[in-house]
Amino acid sequence: MSVRLNVEDYRSHARRSLPKFVFDYLEGGAEGESTLHANRADLEALRLTTRCLRDTRDIDTSIEVFGQTWAMPYAIAPIGLCGLFRPDGDVMMSRAARGAGIPHVLSTASNSRIETLPAGNPLQWLQLYVMSQRSIAEQVVRRARAQGFGALVLTVDVPVSGARERDVRNQFKVPFKPTSRLALDVLQRPGWLWRLAKGGSPQFANLVDGDEKPSAQTQAMLLSREMDRSLDWQSLQWVRALWDGPLLIKGVLHPADARMALAHGADGLIVSNHGGRQLDGAVSSISALHPILDAVADRIPVFVDGGFRRASDIVKALALGARGVFLGRPMAYGLASGGEAGVASVIDLLRNELRRNMILMGANTIADITRDHLAPNQPVFPRFDTCHEQTPRPPAHSF
Numbered sequence: 001m002s003v004r005l006n007v008e009d010y011r012s013h014a015r016r017s018l019p020k021f022v023f024d025y026l027e028g029g030a031e032g033e034s035t036l037h038a039n040r041a042d043l044e045a046l047r048l049t050t051r052c053l054r055d056t057r058d059i060d061t062s063i064e065v066f067g068q069t070w071a072m073p074y075a076i077a078p079i080g081l082c083g084l085f086r087p088d089g090d091v092m093m094s095r096a097a098r099g100a101g102i103p104h105v106l107s108t109a110s111n112s113r114i115e116t117l118p119a120g121n122p123l124q125w126l127q128l129y130v131m132s133q134r135s136i137a138e139q140v141v142r143r144a145r146a147q148g149f150g151a152l153v154l155t156v157d158v159p160v161s162g163a164r165e166r167d168v169r170n171q172f173k174v175p176f177k178p179t180s181r182l183a184l185d186v187l188q189r190p191g192w193l194w195r196l197a198k199g200g201s202p203q204f205a206n207l208v209d210g211d212e213k214p215s216a217q218t219q220a221m222l223l224s225r226e227m228d229r230s231l232d233w234q235s236l237q238w239v240r241a242l243w244d245g246p247l248l249i250k251g252v253l254h255p256a257d258a259r260m261a262l263a264h265g266a267d268g269l270i271v272s273n274h275g276g277r278q279l280d281g282a283v284s285s286i287s288a289l290h291p292i293l294d295a296v297a298d299r300i301p302v303f304v305d306g307g308f309r310r311a312s313d314i315v316k317a318l319a320l321g322a323r324g325v326f327l328g329r330p331m332a333y334g335l336a337s338g339g340e341a342g343v344a345s346v347i348d349l350l351r352n353e354l355r356r357n358m359i360l361m362g363a364n365t366i367a368d369i370t371r372d373h374l375a376p377n378q379p380v381f382p383r384f385d386t387c388h389e390q391t392p393r394p395p396a397h398s399f
C-alpha cells in the first residue's frame, strides 16, 4: 500500500479507487474550472512570515464557536452524495469528525438519514438547500432540530446548478444506473462496485420524512438543483421561524452581501464559491475573505472554504482573520480511500501539520496567528472600494 502523507496522497488514492465518473463528480468544477484553479493559485500566492524565539511548548489548536469548543480550527464542509464514495459515507464523516472534536455539516443532498447520526451533538450541523418545494426544507430542518443538531448552514450560491461539464460528459445520473457506457469504467473498480452492490445505489435519504423513498422525480430535482429562485433576504425570516439556533450563510463573496447578512440576523458566514462548482470566473474564496472580514468587523464569525489542502493554507486564512476553515474534497478523498478511518487520518494529518506550523510560526494558540504572520507585499486582493451600497436597517422584530 502506498504511503499517504498528505491530502494529495489521499487524492491520488481516491482517484485509483473510484470509477472515473465518480472521481470527476468529486473533483470537477463549473465550466472551464477557472475558479476551481483560482482557489488554489491565490492561496499558494499568499506567503507567511514567522516570529522567532518564542516559547512554543504549549500548543493549543482549539477555538470557541457559538459556545462550543472545536479541537481544531477546521471542519467538514457539506458534501452531497457521499454514499457514492462509500455506502454510509455521511455516517462515516460524522463519526470521524466527532472522534476528532470538530464539526461535520450534513448536506441536504446526503444519503444517510438525519436520524442515523448521533443525537444531541452540537458539532453536528445541517446544510440547507431550499428547493422549489419548500416543504422539503421545512421537514429536513424540523428533523435536524429534533435530533439536536447544533447549527444550520443555508447555502445561497446555488439558485441554479453550475454547469459541471465533466458530469454532463459522463452522463452522471441519480439514482445511479450503470449504462453500457459506464460499464467499463465501473468494472475497472471492483472494490467500489462490490461496495455499491452491497450497500445499494445511494438515494437522497432526507428528502422525505419516514421510511418511504423519495420519488425519482424529487431526486432528479435535487441532482439538477432545481432551487427556489424566489429565495431572497426577506426569506431569512421564514428560515428563522424554522430554526432558532445559530444560522450561517454559506456562499457569500461580496462584502455588501456580508453586511446584508448581518442586517438580517445571520450568526455566521462562510465565504465560499462552492469549491469552484458554481459561477466559473468568480473570485477565489481567499481573495473574497479579506474585504468581507473588513465589512463584518468581528461582529459575527466568518469562515471560509475552497482549495484548502494543507494546514499552511488554513493558517493563511486564520492570519487574515477567518475564525475557521471548512474542507470539502480533502475529506471526501479520505472517505473514498479508507472510509471512516480515512477521514480520521486526513483530519489527523492536518492536525499534525497545524501543530508543526504553529511552532514554526511562533504561535501557541490560534489567537496568536494574526495578520502579522502574513508577509508584506502580498498579491493585491479586490478591495470593493467602489461599493457604496447602503446596508439596510435590521427589521424591527428580531428573528
Ligand SMILES: Cc1cc2nc3c(=O)[nH]c(=O)nc-3n(C[C@H](O)[C@H](O)[C@H](O)COP(=O)(O)O)c2cc1C
Binding pocket: 025, 026, 027, 039, 077, 078, 079, 080, 081, 107, 108, 109, 127, 155, 250, 272, 273, 274, 275, 276, 277, 305, 306, 307, 308, 326, 327, 328, 329, 330
Ligand atoms: C462533491 C461535492 C459535493 C458538494 N455538495 C455540497 C452540498 O450538498 N451542499 C453545499 O452547500 N456544498 C456542497 N459542496 C461544496 C462544499 O461544501 C465546499 O464549499 C467546497 O467543497 C469547498 O472546496 P474544497 O472542496 O476545495 O474544500 C460540495 C462540494 C463537492 C466537492
